[in-house]
Amino acid sequence: MTAMTPAGTAPDTISIDKAVKIYGSGPGQHVALNGVDVTIERGQFVSIIGPSGCGKSTLLRLIAGLEVADAGDVSVFGVSPEKACAAKMIGLVPQTPALLPWLTVLKNVSLPARINTGADRRRQRIGGHVGKNAPDMRDLLTKAGLGDALDKLPAQLSGGMQQRTAIVRAFGVQPDVLLMDEPFSALDEFTRESIQGQLLDIWDQMNTTVVFVTHSVTEAVRLSDKVLVMSAGPGRITASVDITLDRPRSEAMLKTAEFHHFEDVIRDHLQSAWRNGPLSSAA
Numbered sequence: 001m002t003a004m005t006p007a008g009t010a011p012d013t014i015s016i017d018k019a020v021k022i023y024g025s026g027p028g029q030h031v032a033l034n035g036v037d038v039t040i041e042r043g044q045f046v047s048i049i050g051p052s053g054c055g056k057s058t059l060l061r062l063i064a065g066l067e068v069a070d071a072g073d074v075s076v077f078g079v080s081p082e083k084a085c086a087a088k089m090i091g092l093v094p095q096t097p098a099l100l101p102w103l104t105v106l107k108n109v110s111l112p113a114r115i116n117t118g119a120d121r122r123r124q125r126i127g128g129h130v131g132k133n134a135p136d137m138r139d140l141l142t143k144a145g146l147g148d149a150l151d152k153l154p155a156q157l158s159g160g161m162q163q164r165t166a167i168v169r170a171f172g173v174q175p176d177v178l179l180m181d182e183p184f185s186a187l188d189e190f191t192r193e194s195i196q197g198q199l200l201d202i203w204d205q206m207n208t209t210v211v212f213v214t215h216s217v218t219e220a221v222r223l224s225d226k227v228l229v230m231s232a233g234p235g236r237i238t239a240s241v242d243i244t245l246d247r248p249r250s251e252a253m254l255k256t257a258e259f260h261h262f263e264d265v266i267r268d269h270l271q272s273a274w275r276n277g278p279l280s281s282a283a
């Protein structure tokens with residue numbers, strides 16, 4: 001059932017309330033998340049950063065409905081992750097692009113919308129979903145710097161171009177929330193910076209809520225409205241930092257004192273997260 005606010009409308013947030021996730025059982029059990037509270041407003045770009053193994057992907061998987069919390073509640077715009085997933089409200093961009101090798105770039109990005117024709121109808125039945133006209137995939141590909149590659153096959157593209165194609169494909173089905181798990185980790189720094197700009201252009205146009213996992217402080221600051229810092233042992237949120245830098249955020253902004261200030265704030269939180277985590281005593 002769709003949870004309703006007192007005003008009778010579906011909540012316009014992704015909310016995680018006191019979530020606990022435990023892997024395994026008995027002596028070998030591992031508490032991956034303990035008491036995690038998160039609220040993400042519709043349309044926000046939120047990044048999650050933290051030491052390896054602190055539970056970033058687990059948190060993403062809870063929102064995606066790929067894992068079920070052992071305690072606490074997870075709600076995606078008023079419905080359970082399972083229901084949101086069935087209604088195609090959730091999109092996922094993995095670390096590797098997974099394009100269909102026999103289809104051109106344009107056909108790869110157009111395919112999901114063609115095979116999910118019922119998705120929008122299902123989403124309309126869930127209160128709060130904002131239906132929009134289907135985006136022009138050629139336009140989105142051009143925004144992603146792929147205007148000259150529409151008819152190329154994935155094997156003819158660089159790794160960065162393949163990942164941009166995967167991002168356009170994910171935005172193209174207009175999910176209510178797009179979950180991105182370190183999508184740029186395999187790319188060199190300059191490619192990464194240019195793709196960040198293109199991702200922001202598309203996000204700006206599509207207004208999709210994005211939850212983005214990264215190990216890069218610079219990337220988190222540049223992209224996000226809010227950065228959640230996690231600590232391990234057990235995984236928990238130790239800081240939430242609002243990034244109040246103006247948008248659009250160009251590459252030139254990365255060199256400004258204001259930008260460095262936010263990087264320093266996140267780094268300080270990460271250092272405390274590391275000091276308070278399980279690995280600190282082993283160091």
Ligand SMILES: Nc1ncnc2c1ncn2[C@@H]1O[C@H](COP(=O)(O)OP(=O)(O)OP(=O)(O)O)[C@@H](O)[C@H]1O
Nearest residue numbers: 023024030032050051052053054055056057058059
């Ligand atoms: N299916 C699973 N079974 C058992 N343990 C798991 C499983 N998935 C994750 N874990 C453990 O839960 C903890 C959190 O894992 P998770 O992948 O969420 O961390 P992460 O912060 O995303 O790590 P990284 O930054 O290295 O990708 C880790 O200790 C991991 O070993």
